[in-house]
Amino acid sequence: MTRAKSFLAEVIFTILLCHFSQTVIAEVTAPSEVDALGAIKSRLIDPKGNLNNWNSGDPCTSNWTGVLCYNTTSSDGYLHIQELQLLRMNLSGNLAPELGRLSKLKILDFMWNKITGSIPKEIGSITTLKLLLLNGNQLNGSLPDELGNLPNLDRIQIDQNHISGQLPKSFANLNKTKHFHMNNNSISGQIPPELSRLPSLVHFLLDNNNLSGHIPAEFSKLPKLLILQLDNNNFSGTQIPDSFGSMSTLLKLSLRNCSLQGPIPDLSRVPRLGYLDLSSNQLTGTIPSNKLSDNITTIDLSNNLLSGPIPSNFSGLPNLQRLSLDHNQLNGSVPSTIWRNMIFSANKSLILDFQNNNLTNISNTLNPPANVSIWLYGNPVCSNASLLNISQFCNPETNNQTAGSSSNVTPSCQPCPTDEDYEYNPLSPLSCFCSLPLHVGYRLKSPGFSDFNPYVQDFEEYLSSGLELLLYQLYIDTFSWEEGPRLGMNLKLFPSNGSRFNSSEVLRIRGMFTGWLIGDSDLYGPYELINFTLGSYASVIPSRPKSGLGAGAVVGIVLGAVAVAITLSVIITMVIMKRFSTYSVATRKRSVSRIPIKIEGVKSFTFQEMSQATDNFSNAAQVGQGGYGKVYKGILADGTVVAIKRAQEGSLQGSKEFFTEIELLSRLHHRNLVSLLGYCDEEDEQMLVYEFMPNLTLRDHLSSKSKNGPLSFSLRLRIALGSSRGILYLHTEADPPIFHRDIKASNILLDAKFIAKVADFGLSRLAPLPEGEGTVPGYVSTVVKGTPGYLDPEYFLTHKLTDKSDVYSLGVVFLELLTGMQPISHGKNIVREIMVAYQSGMVFSVIDNRMGSYPSECIEKFVALALRCCQDETERRPAMSEVVRELESIWRMTPESDSVPSESMVTDSVKKSTPTSTSMETNTYISTTDVSGSDLLSGAMPTITPR
Known part of the structure; x- marks a missing residue:
């Protein structure tokens, strides 16, 4: 064994010595690339001296500005340049042909400079190039055919230059290129139909050029095209190809001001179309009457020669933001139902621009919601504006972009x-x-x-x-x-x-x-x-060159490397022998750790059962997604409808959350906590199976995703009360108590009767256990986790998780219920916004007006409670028992208070369950018997009875 160790040490020593010697001698940039950089710099004008450090040292080891190299030497023994990043450095001059000698370059970035001249054809020889970024300069000349020889190019950005000439047919060879960004140039001629062979093309942006001829109908064959943007070109006398109506992947079609003629093709068969701009052409005929995709946000057909009535297919488009039909020859009635079935939040609006047509009457009384703007100026119907009570719609309007x-x-x-x-x-x-x-x-x-x-x-x-x-x-x-x-x-x-x-x-x-x-x-x-x-x-970002190494320094480093090699050889030998002796034990431990878990009282499902329940995890079955993974609606073999949370593949966090949630939920039973029905842990899959919540999450309703209409005040108060009782159970009834750590509106689910159930215990932590003398710490020290906007500031600062951390998060949920706002939105924090409004006496200005009428005194007390929960200091927040007590007190003030029993509800709420009970048997709850979802939405409250 001693001889074996000695021999092994000698081998390792020799290898390390060779490695260290080679590292010291060879870690320099390839000479051809150093020379190329010198030529590149000589062609550039650098008034701010950004490239001054290109004159000394080695490009890779001396951190030349904008030069990023591979971390290791190549097989030729040299370092090579991986990226040339010269974004916005006020450079002018020309691009040197020597760029082509950077043979292993992946990113070439000269964006937003003032470089003139043409694009060197030699760039086409950099076969490793992925990003060619030259936009925002003053380049001219034509596009080199040689650029079509870049087999790995992902993105070509030459927009906002002065490039002229035609698009090379050789670009049809760019099989990996996804992004063609060539807008705002002077590219001319016909778009080569050969480009329809591009298998990876996603974005084709050539707007604001001098293109002519026809738009290739063959583009409908592009398998991945999402955006086709050709505005402000001159396809004079040509039509939009009918084949565009079968583009199954297209999201955006923008052909504004292209001198197009003829009819609008039927685009109702483009299933994902979200943006359509065909304005400022000479399109004729009527507007197709088939309904467009529900994804559509913008339809601009203005400044054409369209005739006939405004079709009814524009009604019921849930995401529509703007419909511009102005400056055409449309006739008939002004439609009054386009906003039908649309749900308007505070930030959502709809603009209907019908100006300068031949519309003569109104199909019905125009009474749009406040978020809908209708512009009718320049139509005959406005001659009777006062009689028809539409004067407010007959004023001229201009661009509304904000x-x-x-x-x-x-x-x-x-x-x-x-x-x-x-x-x-x-x-x-x-x-x-x-x-x-x-x-x-x-x-x-x-x-x-x-x-x-x-x-x-x-x-x-x-x-x-x-x-x-x-x-x-x-x-x-x-x-x-x-x-x-x-x-x-x-x-x-x-x-x-x-x-x-x-x-x-x-x-x-x-x-x-x-x-x-x-x-x-x-x-x-x-x-x-x-x-x-x-x-x-x-x-x-290092910008100055490091000092060069003299001969003495190199000798010193080599000798040092030898010493290090000897030391490392001894250490590595010992480690290898130790690892060998323990390898079989570690291997056995790893194999054991993957044995499927078994938990008493929780059903274990097979992967096949889960796959059958979700139609092989089809997209149609997916109902949500989070950091853990995707959530599917499933139907078990016995007909039970369930929600299946499937951990994303290879997610270590998901694995940890998986065991945490099973461990906790397997022994938690309360009507305001989501129920765990089972789990699946096989075939490298981890899934949790819950009762299904058909009314989704509270966040869905507050963000207007629900089709059931807005929640009434009484229903919101009931949701707050139910959520609070569930959390009170976690803090006081669970054994041991639990801190949830991720309370938020998207983790409060609503069942068929709109009963609130707290969900997602993947981040939860057990409350602290008694210490040696029987005292219980008030917190758990832990890495901060949770959701921004809901995080307790003191927990964030101190890493001390307490029951009051949940109180803070729940207070944010209360503010969401009251206002409909997001916790963080466009630079505004909901707690600060409501606090300012409350202190200035303007709190009713931020209350969500979608919930209809409400008792003002109840609102004031609810807001005050929510803000107390959201105090920065832990000790100023109420305990969960006090939160429940105050919510019940507010409930007694509502018109439905007759249904509240006279005895103290909070006493029942905080009682401990009996030893034989695993649920909150003594807790009160809101009975859902004989209560329908429509009753709840209208504000009708069920009877509250002791459980």
Whole structure:
């Protein structure tokens, strides 16, 4: 054994010595690429000296500005350049042909400079290139045919230049290219029909060019095309191909001002179409009468020669934001039912622009909701405006595109430090918390909507998730519509816990933007990075060359490497021998850990049963999705309808939440907690099976997703009371007590009778156990987890989870019930907004008017309770027993109070269950017998009786 160890040590020593020697000698950039960078710099004009450090040291080891290299040497023994990132550096001059010698380059980024001249054909020889980003310069000349030889190209962005000539037919060879962004140039001629062979094409943006000829009908064969945007070209005398009516993947068709003629094709068979702009052409005939996709947000057919009546198919489009039919020759009646079946939230609106047509009468009385704007100026019907009571609709209107902004000024806070650019994060769970943000200029190049306001919250969730940040770290400072229409915005990204990002996080976030690693969105379309301002973070990006190594230093490093190699060889030998002796034991442990679990009293389902219940987990069966995975509606073999939560593949967090939720729910029984029916743990799958909640989540109803109409005040109060009782049970009745840790509106489910049930115990923690002397700590020390907007500020700051943390989260839910607002929306925190309104005596101005009439005194007490729950300091919040007591007191003040028994309900609510009972047997509840969903929606309350 001793000889074996000695031999092994010698082998390891030799390998390490060779490795260290090679590392010291070979970790330099390939000489051909160093020479290429020198040639590239010589062709550029750099007035701000951004590339001054390109004159000394090695490009890869001395951190040349904008030069990013592979981490390891290649087989030729050299380092190679992976990215050339020169975004917005005020560079001018020309692009050097030597760019083609960067043979392993993946990203070539010269965006937003002032570079002139043509695109070198030599770029077409960089077979590894994935992103060619040259937009926002002053490039001219034609597109080289050689660019069609890039087998790995994912994105070509040359928009906003002066490129001329025709689109090369060789581009049909770009089999991996998804994004063609070539808008705002002078590209001319016919679009090559050969491009219809592109198997990966997703976005084809060539608006604002000089294209002519016809639009290839063959584009209908593109298997993945989502956006076709060709506005402001000159396809004079041609028609929109009828074949476009069969484009099964298309989301957006924009052909504005293209000199198109003929009829509008029937697009009712385009199942996902969300945005249609055919305005400012010479289209004739009538508007097709078949209904478009329910996804449609924008229909612009203005400034054409369309005739006939406005068809009825525009009614019942749930997501419609704008219908522009102005400046045509339409006749007949003004429709009065287009907004039928639409649910309007505070941020949602609808514009119907019928100006300058030949509309002569009204199909019915025009009485649109407040969120609907109708423009009739220039129609004969306006000559009788007073008689028809439509004067308010007959005034001329202009562009309604809006800008938005948010203020992060917190008047009650002291100023942040001024030595660096510190600011308050207005969305932080901590009040008056100063931190150092990153500033990002960001633009949606082809959004699928005309009004951003209803989508702000969803966009914040999409982008923060894409950047792997928490929701409150992203703040939209301003947004505005720009020519295109495109949506530009200024973003602020704040650190999560500390006052500033560390250097690796800054580099990671920048890489997410510059590498286009944020997932595409059907609704928001492609984005572009306008700027990434480091500000006070500039020091974390090395920009000065490191000192070169002399011969003596190299010798010293080699000798040091030898010493290190000897030491490591001994250590590694010992580790290898130890690992070998324990390998079989570890292997046995790993095999045991995957044995399916068995829990007494909880049914174990097979994977086959789950698959059959959900039609093989079809998309039609999916009813939700969260961080854990997807949720499906299933029907078991016995006909029981269930909700199946399926952990996403390979999710370690999902595995932990899986066991936590089974462990807790298997012994929790209360009518205001969702019931666990079983689980599946086989074939590398983990699923939880619950009772199905047909009325979805409370958040769904507050965000107007429900088709049952808005919730009445009494029903909202009942939901608050039921949720509170469920949480009170967790805190006082469960054995041992439980802190939920993730109470939010989307975790409060509503059954068929609208009974509230608290769900999702994946983040829950057991309350602390007694210590040595019998005392019980008031908190659990834990890593902060939860949902931004609902997080207890003191828990966020101290990592001490208490029962009052749940009280804070529940208080936020109460504020949602009262106002319909999101916890965090467009730079506004619901707690702060309601607190300001309450203190200024304007609280009724923020109450959700969709719930109809309500007792004002009840509202005042409910708001006061909610704000007490949301106090920053733990000790100022009420206990859950007090919350339940006050809600019951408020209930007694409602018109339905006759149904409340005279005895104290809160006494029953906090009694401990008997030892033989596993449920809250003595707790009161609202009986659902003989109560229908429609009764509840109308405000009728059931009788409250002791259980």
